[in-house]
Amino acid sequence: MYNSKKDDKLKVIQLDWIKNKRNNANSTDELNALYAEHIQFLSTYAAKTNKYDSEGKSVDISRPVEARQSVAKEKDKSDKLQLSDFENEFISVDGMEYSTRYQEMNKSNYVIRCTDAMMIDVMNAWRKDSAKKNKSREFSRLRKNLYNGLWNVTVDNIESKVNTREMRMICDLLSAANR
Known part of the structure:
Protein backbone atom coordinates (compact mmCIF):
# COMPACT_ATOMS: atom_id res chain seq x y z
CA MET A 1 0.00 0.00 0.00
CA ASP A 76 -30.57 11.96 21.15
CA LYS A 77 -28.93 12.12 24.59
CA SER A 78 -31.74 10.06 26.12
CA ASP A 79 -30.79 7.11 23.87
CA LYS A 80 -27.19 7.06 25.08
CA LEU A 81 -26.26 4.36 27.57
CA GLN A 82 -25.27 5.51 31.03
CA LEU A 83 -22.94 3.70 33.41
CA SER A 84 -25.84 3.12 35.80
CA ASP A 85 -27.71 1.18 33.06
CA PHE A 86 -25.25 -1.67 33.56
CA GLU A 87 -26.50 -2.34 37.09
CA ASN A 88 -29.50 -4.04 35.44
CA GLU A 89 -29.48 -7.54 34.01
CA PHE A 90 -30.28 -6.18 30.53
CA ILE A 91 -29.46 -3.02 28.57
CA SER A 92 -31.48 -1.67 25.68
CA VAL A 93 -29.70 -0.57 22.51
CA ASP A 94 -31.62 0.40 19.38
CA GLY A 95 -34.73 -1.33 20.69
CA MET A 96 -32.92 -4.62 21.37
CA GLU A 97 -32.32 -6.09 24.81
CA TYR A 98 -28.80 -7.35 25.58
CA SER A 99 -27.70 -9.22 28.68
CA THR A 100 -25.02 -7.73 30.92
CA ARG A 101 -24.06 -11.27 31.97
CA TYR A 102 -21.62 -13.63 30.29
CA GLN A 103 -23.09 -15.68 27.46
CA GLU A 104 -21.65 -18.64 25.59
CA MET A 105 -20.16 -17.64 22.25
CA ASN A 106 -21.24 -19.59 19.21
CA LYS A 107 -19.77 -17.11 16.75
CA SER A 108 -17.06 -17.50 14.13
CA ASN A 109 -13.43 -16.87 15.11
CA TYR A 110 -13.37 -13.91 12.71
CA VAL A 111 -16.30 -12.20 14.48
CA ILE A 112 -14.84 -12.93 17.93
CA ARG A 113 -11.39 -11.59 16.95
CA CYS A 114 -12.93 -8.44 15.50
CA THR A 115 -15.13 -7.91 18.56
CA ASP A 116 -12.18 -8.46 20.87
CA ALA A 117 -10.12 -5.85 19.02
CA MET A 118 -12.99 -3.36 19.02
CA MET A 119 -13.70 -3.90 22.73
CA ILE A 120 -10.26 -2.54 23.62
CA ASP A 121 -11.27 0.84 22.18
CA VAL A 122 -14.82 0.67 23.55
CA MET A 123 -13.71 -0.10 27.11
CA ASN A 124 -11.00 2.58 27.00
CA ALA A 125 -13.60 5.12 25.89
CA TRP A 126 -15.93 4.16 28.77
CA ARG A 127 -13.04 4.22 31.27
CA LYS A 128 -11.95 7.70 30.17
CA ASP A 129 -15.53 8.99 30.17
CA SER A 130 -16.07 7.61 33.68
CA ALA A 131 -12.88 9.26 34.90
CA LYS A 132 -13.98 12.62 33.46
CA LYS A 133 -17.28 12.32 35.31
CA ASN A 134 -15.59 11.23 38.57
CA LYS A 135 -17.27 7.82 38.36
CA SER A 136 -14.16 5.63 38.38
CA ARG A 137 -15.37 3.64 41.38
CA GLU A 138 -18.70 2.96 39.73
CA PHE A 139 -16.86 1.96 36.54
CA SER A 140 -14.68 -0.49 38.50
CA ARG A 141 -17.70 -1.94 40.28
CA LEU A 142 -19.65 -2.41 37.02
CA ARG A 143 -16.68 -3.29 34.80
CA LYS A 144 -17.72 -6.93 34.32
CA ASN A 145 -21.35 -6.05 33.47
CA LEU A 146 -20.17 -3.20 31.25
CA TYR A 147 -17.80 -5.46 29.33
CA ASN A 148 -20.33 -8.28 28.94
CA GLY A 149 -23.16 -5.97 27.87
CA LEU A 150 -21.04 -4.05 25.38
CA TRP A 151 -19.51 -7.30 24.12
CA ASN A 152 -22.98 -8.69 23.42
CA VAL A 153 -24.02 -5.50 21.60
CA THR A 154 -20.79 -5.32 19.60
CA VAL A 155 -20.68 -8.99 18.60
CA ASP A 156 -24.31 -8.81 17.44
CA ASN A 157 -23.58 -5.63 15.46
CA ILE A 158 -20.50 -7.12 13.81
CA GLU A 159 -22.17 -10.44 13.06
CA SER A 160 -25.12 -8.70 11.38
CA LYS A 161 -22.77 -6.71 9.11
CA VAL A 162 -19.86 -9.16 8.70
CA ASN A 163 -20.63 -9.80 5.04
CA THR A 164 -20.46 -6.12 4.10
CA ARG A 165 -17.26 -4.79 2.58
CA GLU A 166 -17.11 -1.94 5.10
CA MET A 167 -17.29 -4.21 8.15
CA ARG A 168 -14.74 -6.62 6.66
CA MET A 169 -12.32 -3.72 6.13
CA ILE A 170 -12.86 -2.48 9.69
CA CYS A 171 -12.31 -5.95 11.14
CA ASP A 172 -9.21 -6.54 9.01
CA LEU A 173 -7.77 -3.18 10.06
CA LEU A 174 -8.47 -3.84 13.74
CA SER A 175 -7.03 -7.35 13.60
CA ALA A 176 -3.89 -6.15 11.84
CA ALA A 177 -3.42 -3.31 14.32
CA ASN A 178 -3.63 -5.63 17.32
CA ARG A 179 -1.07 -8.20 16.15
Whole structure:
Protein backbone atom coordinates (compact mmCIF):
# COMPACT_ATOMS: atom_id res chain seq x y z
CA MET A 1 0.00 0.00 0.00
CA TYR A 2 2.78 2.42 0.88
CA ASN A 3 6.37 2.37 1.94
CA SER A 4 5.93 2.90 5.67
CA LYS A 5 9.63 3.35 6.46
CA LYS A 6 9.88 6.37 4.18
CA ASP A 7 6.45 7.82 4.86
CA ASP A 8 6.82 9.87 8.03
CA LYS A 9 3.83 12.03 7.08
CA LEU A 10 1.55 8.98 7.21
CA LYS A 11 2.89 8.05 10.64
CA VAL A 12 2.06 11.54 11.92
CA ILE A 13 -1.42 11.34 10.38
CA GLN A 14 -2.02 7.91 11.96
CA LEU A 15 -0.87 9.01 15.42
CA ASP A 16 -2.93 12.19 15.16
CA TRP A 17 -6.02 10.18 14.14
CA ILE A 18 -5.60 7.77 17.05
CA LYS A 19 -5.11 10.61 19.54
CA ASN A 20 -7.85 12.95 18.33
CA LYS A 21 -10.46 10.69 16.75
CA ARG A 22 -10.31 7.06 17.85
CA ASN A 23 -9.56 7.76 21.51
CA ASN A 24 -12.53 10.16 21.72
CA ALA A 25 -15.14 7.76 20.36
CA ASN A 26 -17.99 7.05 22.76
CA SER A 27 -19.83 4.14 21.15
CA THR A 28 -19.41 1.15 18.90
CA ASP A 29 -21.36 2.89 16.13
CA GLU A 30 -19.10 5.92 16.36
CA LEU A 31 -16.01 3.68 16.25
CA ASN A 32 -17.39 1.88 13.20
CA ALA A 33 -18.01 5.21 11.47
CA LEU A 34 -14.55 6.53 12.38
CA TYR A 35 -12.82 3.38 11.15
CA ALA A 36 -14.84 3.45 7.91
CA GLU A 37 -13.92 7.11 7.29
CA HIS A 38 -10.27 6.41 8.05
CA ILE A 39 -10.19 3.37 5.77
CA GLN A 40 -11.63 5.55 3.00
CA PHE A 41 -8.94 8.17 3.66
CA LEU A 42 -6.19 5.54 3.66
CA SER A 43 -7.39 4.15 0.34
CA THR A 44 -7.19 7.62 -1.26
CA TYR A 45 -3.87 8.23 0.45
CA ALA A 46 -2.48 5.01 -1.02
CA ALA A 47 -3.83 5.86 -4.48
CA LYS A 48 -2.22 9.31 -4.38
CA THR A 49 1.02 7.92 -2.99
CA ASN A 50 1.15 5.24 -5.68
CA LYS A 51 0.42 7.89 -8.33
CA TYR A 52 3.26 10.00 -6.96
CA ASP A 53 5.65 7.06 -7.05
CA SER A 54 4.76 5.92 -10.56
CA GLU A 55 4.73 9.36 -12.26
CA GLY A 56 7.31 11.11 -10.12
CA LYS A 57 5.01 14.08 -9.53
CA SER A 58 4.35 15.73 -6.22
CA VAL A 59 0.78 15.22 -5.06
CA ASP A 60 -0.48 17.08 -2.01
CA ILE A 61 -2.16 14.65 0.34
CA SER A 62 -4.47 16.29 2.79
CA ARG A 63 -5.73 14.96 6.08
CA PRO A 64 -9.15 13.30 6.25
CA VAL A 65 -12.07 15.68 6.19
CA GLU A 66 -15.08 15.17 8.43
CA ALA A 67 -17.80 14.21 5.99
CA ARG A 68 -20.54 14.23 8.58
CA GLN A 69 -21.20 14.80 12.24
CA SER A 70 -20.19 12.07 14.61
CA VAL A 71 -22.77 9.41 15.37
CA ALA A 72 -22.84 10.34 19.05
CA LYS A 73 -23.84 13.92 18.26
CA GLU A 74 -26.62 12.79 15.92
CA LYS A 75 -28.27 10.60 18.52
CA ASP A 76 -30.57 11.96 21.15
CA LYS A 77 -28.93 12.12 24.59
CA SER A 78 -31.74 10.06 26.12
CA ASP A 79 -30.79 7.11 23.87
CA LYS A 80 -27.19 7.06 25.08
CA LEU A 81 -26.26 4.36 27.57
CA GLN A 82 -25.27 5.51 31.03
CA LEU A 83 -22.94 3.70 33.41
CA SER A 84 -25.84 3.12 35.80
CA ASP A 85 -27.71 1.18 33.06
CA PHE A 86 -25.25 -1.67 33.56
CA GLU A 87 -26.50 -2.34 37.09
CA ASN A 88 -29.50 -4.04 35.44
CA GLU A 89 -29.48 -7.54 34.01
CA PHE A 90 -30.28 -6.18 30.53
CA ILE A 91 -29.46 -3.02 28.57
CA SER A 92 -31.48 -1.67 25.68
CA VAL A 93 -29.70 -0.57 22.51
CA ASP A 94 -31.62 0.40 19.38
CA GLY A 95 -34.73 -1.33 20.69
CA MET A 96 -32.92 -4.62 21.37
CA GLU A 97 -32.32 -6.09 24.81
CA TYR A 98 -28.80 -7.35 25.58
CA SER A 99 -27.70 -9.22 28.68
CA THR A 100 -25.02 -7.73 30.92
CA ARG A 101 -24.06 -11.27 31.97
CA TYR A 102 -21.62 -13.63 30.29
CA GLN A 103 -23.09 -15.68 27.46
CA GLU A 104 -21.65 -18.64 25.59
CA MET A 105 -20.16 -17.64 22.25
CA ASN A 106 -21.24 -19.59 19.21
CA LYS A 107 -19.77 -17.11 16.75
CA SER A 108 -17.06 -17.50 14.13
CA ASN A 109 -13.43 -16.87 15.11
CA TYR A 110 -13.37 -13.91 12.71
CA VAL A 111 -16.30 -12.20 14.48
CA ILE A 112 -14.84 -12.93 17.93
CA ARG A 113 -11.39 -11.59 16.95
CA CYS A 114 -12.93 -8.44 15.50
CA THR A 115 -15.13 -7.91 18.56
CA ASP A 116 -12.18 -8.46 20.87
CA ALA A 117 -10.12 -5.85 19.02
CA MET A 118 -12.99 -3.36 19.02
CA MET A 119 -13.70 -3.90 22.73
CA ILE A 120 -10.26 -2.54 23.62
CA ASP A 121 -11.27 0.84 22.18
CA VAL A 122 -14.82 0.67 23.55
CA MET A 123 -13.71 -0.10 27.11
CA ASN A 124 -11.00 2.58 27.00
CA ALA A 125 -13.60 5.12 25.89
CA TRP A 126 -15.93 4.16 28.77
CA ARG A 127 -13.04 4.22 31.27
CA LYS A 128 -11.95 7.70 30.17
CA ASP A 129 -15.53 8.99 30.17
CA SER A 130 -16.07 7.61 33.68
CA ALA A 131 -12.88 9.26 34.90
CA LYS A 132 -13.98 12.62 33.46
CA LYS A 133 -17.28 12.32 35.31
CA ASN A 134 -15.59 11.23 38.57
CA LYS A 135 -17.27 7.82 38.36
CA SER A 136 -14.16 5.63 38.38
CA ARG A 137 -15.37 3.64 41.38
CA GLU A 138 -18.70 2.96 39.73
CA PHE A 139 -16.86 1.96 36.54
CA SER A 140 -14.68 -0.49 38.50
CA ARG A 141 -17.70 -1.94 40.28
CA LEU A 142 -19.65 -2.41 37.02
CA ARG A 143 -16.68 -3.29 34.80
CA LYS A 144 -17.72 -6.93 34.32
CA ASN A 145 -21.35 -6.05 33.47
CA LEU A 146 -20.17 -3.20 31.25
CA TYR A 147 -17.80 -5.46 29.33
CA ASN A 148 -20.33 -8.28 28.94
CA GLY A 149 -23.16 -5.97 27.87
CA LEU A 150 -21.04 -4.05 25.38
CA TRP A 151 -19.51 -7.30 24.12
CA ASN A 152 -22.98 -8.69 23.42
CA VAL A 153 -24.02 -5.50 21.60
CA THR A 154 -20.79 -5.32 19.60
CA VAL A 155 -20.68 -8.99 18.60
CA ASP A 156 -24.31 -8.81 17.44
CA ASN A 157 -23.58 -5.63 15.46
CA ILE A 158 -20.50 -7.12 13.81
CA GLU A 159 -22.17 -10.44 13.06
CA SER A 160 -25.12 -8.70 11.38
CA LYS A 161 -22.77 -6.71 9.11
CA VAL A 162 -19.86 -9.16 8.70
CA ASN A 163 -20.63 -9.80 5.04
CA THR A 164 -20.46 -6.12 4.10
CA ARG A 165 -17.26 -4.79 2.58
CA GLU A 166 -17.11 -1.94 5.10
CA MET A 167 -17.29 -4.21 8.15
CA ARG A 168 -14.74 -6.62 6.66
CA MET A 169 -12.32 -3.72 6.13
CA ILE A 170 -12.86 -2.48 9.69
CA CYS A 171 -12.31 -5.95 11.14
CA ASP A 172 -9.21 -6.54 9.01
CA LEU A 173 -7.77 -3.18 10.06
CA LEU A 174 -8.47 -3.84 13.74
CA SER A 175 -7.03 -7.35 13.60
CA ALA A 176 -3.89 -6.15 11.84
CA ALA A 177 -3.42 -3.31 14.32
CA ASN A 178 -3.63 -5.63 17.32
CA ARG A 179 -1.07 -8.20 16.15
